[in-house]
Amino acid sequence: MRMLLIHSDYLEYEVKDKALKKPEEISEEQKRDRLDEVLAAFISVEKVDEQNPKEVVEKAVKEIEDIASQVKTKNIFVYPFAHLSSELASPDVALKILKEIEEKLKEKGYNVKRAPFGYYKAFKLSCKGHPLAELSRTIIPGEAKKE
Numbered sequence: 001m002r003m004l005l006i007h008s009d010y011l012e013y014e015v016k017d018k019a020l021k022k023p024e025e026i027s028e029e030q031k032r033d034r035l036d037e038v039l040a041a042f043i044s045v046e047k048v049d050e051q052n053p054k055e056v057v058e059k060a061v062k063e064i065e066d067i068a069s070q071v072k073t074k075n076i077f078v079y080p081f082a083h084l085s086s087e088l089a090s091p092d093v094a095l096k097i098l099k100e101i102e103e104k105l106k107e108k109g110y111n112v113k114r115a116p117f118g119y120y121k122a123f124k125l126s127c128k129g130h131p132l133a134e135l136s137r138t139i140i141p142g143e144a145k146k147e
């Protein structure tokens with residue numbers, strides 16, 4: 001799994017077209033959304049993650065929690081982003097893993113939104129620009145490498 005984490009004044013998106021034959025079904029409200037004072041986690045789920053989805057979810061949640069506490073926010077935007085890797089996991093596995101990351105963070109008391117899966121989306125982001133505002137993480141079942 002590859003994650004790009006951006007601490008932002010806000011992240012807002014608007015769903016445009018389908019990017020998969022069968023994207024995630026979404027409600028009218030999910031077609032656009034916004035979160036302020038947010039840690040945006042752009043996530044590419046990779047083929048290697050299919051070997052142990054449970055472990056990858058746990059490690060991703062731990063990394064996100066770690067950074068969220070350093071930048072002092074409880075607002076997390078889980079954003080499916082297929083552009084951080086050339087070895088992508090299948091859409092089914094990727095969606096399952098992203099939903100589990102969302103659920104685990106909610107269980108831990110974070111205010112979490114997840115952008116819809118399988119679409120082209122317009123988005124606006126306002127990176128805060130402090131030293132910890134732009135980070136990346138690589139998570140591989142069995143180990144997690146930091147940037």
Ligand SMILES: C[C@@H](O)[C@H](N)C(=O)N[C@H]1[C@@H](O)[C@H](n2cnc3c(N)ncnc32)O[C@@H]1CO
Pocket residue numbers: 019020043044045046080081082083088089090091094116117118119120121
């Ligand atoms: C396209 C661009 O504007 C948009 N931002 C986009 O990336 N859309 C992606 C993800 O929502 C999702 N998706 C499919 N496979 C994966 C995967 N392995 N990991 C994460 N997302 C995935 O399916 C879309 C097409 O790849």
